[in-house]
Amino acid sequence: MCKECGCGITETSDKKAIEVFEDILKYNQFQAKHNREHFETYKIYAINLMSAPGAGKTTLLEKTLELLKDKYRLGVIEGDLETERDAERIRQKGIPVYQITTGSACHLDASLVHKAMHHLPMDQIDILFVENIGNLVCPANYDLGTHLNVTLLSVPEGEDKPEKYPLIFKSSELIVITKIDLLPYFDFNLDRVKEQIKRINPQAKVMALSSKTGEGFEDWIDFVENKLKEYRQKLV
Amino acid sequence: MCKECGCGITETSDKKAIEVFEDILKYNQFQAKHNREHFETYKIYAINLMSAPGAGKTTLLEKTLELLKDKYRLGVIEGDLETERDAERIRQKGIPVYQITTGSACHLDASLVHKAMHHLPMDQIDILFVENIGNLVCPANYDLGTHLNVTLLSVPEGEDKPEKYPLIFKSSELIVITKIDLLPYFDFNLDRVKEQIKRINPQAKVMALSSKTGEGFEDWIDFVENKLKEYRQKLV
Numbered sequence: 001m002c003k004e005c006g007c008g009i010t011e012t013s014d015k016k017a018i019e020v021f022e023d024i025l026k027y028n029q030f031q032a033k034h035n036r037e038h039f040e041t042y043k044i045y046a047i048n049l050m051s052a053p054g055a056g057k058t059t060l061l062e063k064t065l066e067l068l069k070d071k072y073r074l075g076v077i078e079g080d081l082e083t084e085r086d087a088e089r090i091r092q093k094g095i096p097v098y099q100i101t102t103g104s105a106c107h108l109d110a111s112l113v114h115k116a117m118h119h120l121p122m123d124q125i126d127i128l129f130v131e132n133i134g135n136l137v138c139p140a141n142y143d144l145g146t147h148l149n150v151t152l153l154s155v156p157e158g159e160d161k162p163e164k165y166p167l168i169f170k171s172s173e174l175i176v177i178t179k180i181d182l183l184p185y186f187d188f189n190l191d192r193v194k195e196q197i198k199r200i201n202p203q204a205k206v207m208a209l210s211s212k213t214g215e216g217f218e219d220w221i222d223f224v225e226n227k228l229k230e231y232r233q234k235l236v
Numbered sequence: 237m238c239k240e241c242g243c244g245i246t247e248t249s250d251k252k253a254i255e256v257f258e259d260i261l262k263y264n265q266f267q268a269k270h271n272r273e274h275f276e277t278y279k280i281y282a283i284n285l286m287s288a289p290g291a292g293k294t295t296l297l298e299k300t301l302e303l304l305k306d307k308y309r310l311g312v313i314e315g316d317l318e319t320e321r322d323a324e325r326i327r328q329k330g331i332p333v334y335q336i337t338t339g340s341a342c343h344l345d346a347s348l349v350h351k352a353m354h355h356l357p358m359d360q361i362d363i364l365f366v367e368n369i370g371n372l373v374c375p376a377n378y379d380l381g382t383h384l385n386v387t388l389l390s391v392p393e394g395e396d397k398p399e400k401y402p403l404i405f406k407s408s409e410l411i412v413i414t415k416i417d418l419l420p421y422f423d424f425n426l427d428r429v430k431e432q433i434k435r436i437n438p439q440a441k442v443m444a445l446s447s448k449t450g451e452g453f454e455d456w457i458d459f460v461e462n463k464l465k466e467y468r469q470k471l472v
Contacts, residue, residue, distance in 0.1 A: 017256055136289050
C-alpha cells in the first residue's frame with residue numbers, strides 16, 4: 001500500500017512477471033546455443049549489430065558489404081518493427097537478406113534469428129550480420145547465438161549515453177562510435193567517451209569511424225576479418 | 237518443431253508470456269487512472285516526453301522550463317536506467333525534480349510515476365513534465381496517467397523512423413521534430429517526414445524546432461500553454 005495516499009498501488013515488477021521473464025531468458029539461452037551449433041556446422045561467423053534508432057547500423061552495413069563482398073560470402077538478417085526498407089537496401093547489393101518484422105517487440109531473440117536463418121542459404125555464407133532493432137535497452141538481454149556483439153553510438157546521440165545505458169555497453173565486445181564527420185557540429189569529446197566506456201567495460205575495444213567519409217573504417221574491417229580468422233582457426 | 241532442422245525450437249512469445257504481459261498492462265491502466273485522479277486533485281497538467289536516446293528531451297525541457305518558470309509552477313520527473321545526470325541539469329534551474337532510475341527496465345510505468353509523484357510538492361505544481369526512458373518502442377505501451385503524450389524525432393535519426401517505429405507515433409498527440417538547425421547536414425526532408433507521420437497518425441499535430449537556435453520553439457510553448465488552459469477549463 002502507498003504510505004502517502006493509502007491507495008494500494010505497488011510496483012509492477014511482481015514475482016510472477018520476474019519468473020516469466022527468467023523463463024524467457026532461460027529458453028532464449030537454450031535457443032542461442034542451438035543457433036551457435038548451426039553456425040558452426042556451416043562455419044558461419046555471426047555478428048550482432050545493436051544501437052539506438054538512427055545510429056547508422058544499416059549505413060555501416062552497406063559500406064561493409066561493399067568492402068567485403070568480393071572476398072567473402074556474406075548474409076544479412078534485418079530486424080525492424082515494421083517495413084522491409086532495410087532489407088531492400090541490402091538486397092540492392094546482391095547480398096542474401098531476410099527481414100524480420102517484430103510488430104511491437106523491442107528486440108530480436110534467438111528463436112526469431114533461428115527462423116530467419118532457415119530462409120538464408122546457410123551453406124553459402126562466411127559472415128552473417130544481424131541488424132537488431134534500434135533500441136539501447138532490450139537487445140542487451142538476449143543472446144542471439146552470434147559470436148560478436150557490437151554496439152554503435154553515434155555522435156549526435158551525445159556523450160552521456162554509455163553511463164545512462166550501461167547494460168548494452170557491458171554486453172558488447174566492440175563499441176563503434178559512428179558519424180565522426182559530425183564532430184565539429186556537436187559537443188562530443190571522443191576521448192571522454194572512450195574513458196567512460198572503459199570504466200563501464202574495461203575489456204571492450206572502442207573505435208570511431210564515419211561511414212560517410214570512410215575515416216576509421218579500415219579498423220572496423222580489419223577487426224571483422226581478424227575475428228573471422230580466429231574463429232576459423234578455432235573450428236579446425 | 238522446426239521443419240527445417242527438426243530441432244523443436246518454437247517462437248518465444250508463448251501463451252503464458254502473453255498472458256502475463258496483458259496482466260501487467262491491465263494493472264498499469266488501473267494505476268494510470270489513479271495517477272490521473274491525483275493530477276486532477278492538484279490541478280496538475282502532466283506531459284509525457286518520449287523519444288529515442290539523444291533526441292534532445294532534456295535540452296528541450298531545459299529551455300521550456302526557462303521560458304515557463306516565471307509564469308507557472310513547474311515540476312519534473314526524470315527517467316533513466318542509471319545516473320542522476322538529467323535531474324541535476326533540471327535542479328540547477330531551481331525546479332523540483334525527482335529522478336527515477338529503472339536499472340534495466342526499458343520504460344517508465346504508471347506505478348513508478350506514482351511513486352515519484354509523492355516525492356514532489358504536488359500542491360505547488362501547475363505543469364509536470366515526465367521525461368521517459370530514451371526508447372522508441374516500449375514506452376508506447378504504458379499509459380502513465382499523463383494528459384499529453386509527446387514524441388520527439390531528431391533530424392540525425394533519419395526520416396524513416398516513423399514508419400519503422402509506428403506504435404509510438406500512433407500513441408502521441410504531438411510529434412516534435414528536433415534539432416532542425418542540423419537540417420543542412422542531413423538528408424532529411426521535413427515535408428516528407430510530416431506526410432509520413434500524417435499517414436501513421438492523421439490526428440497528430442506535428443511541429444519542428446531547434447532547442448539550440450530557438451527556431452520554432454514558440455509553437456511548442458503556445459501548444460503547452462493552450463493545453464493547460466483547456467485542461468483548467470474542463471476542471472472547473
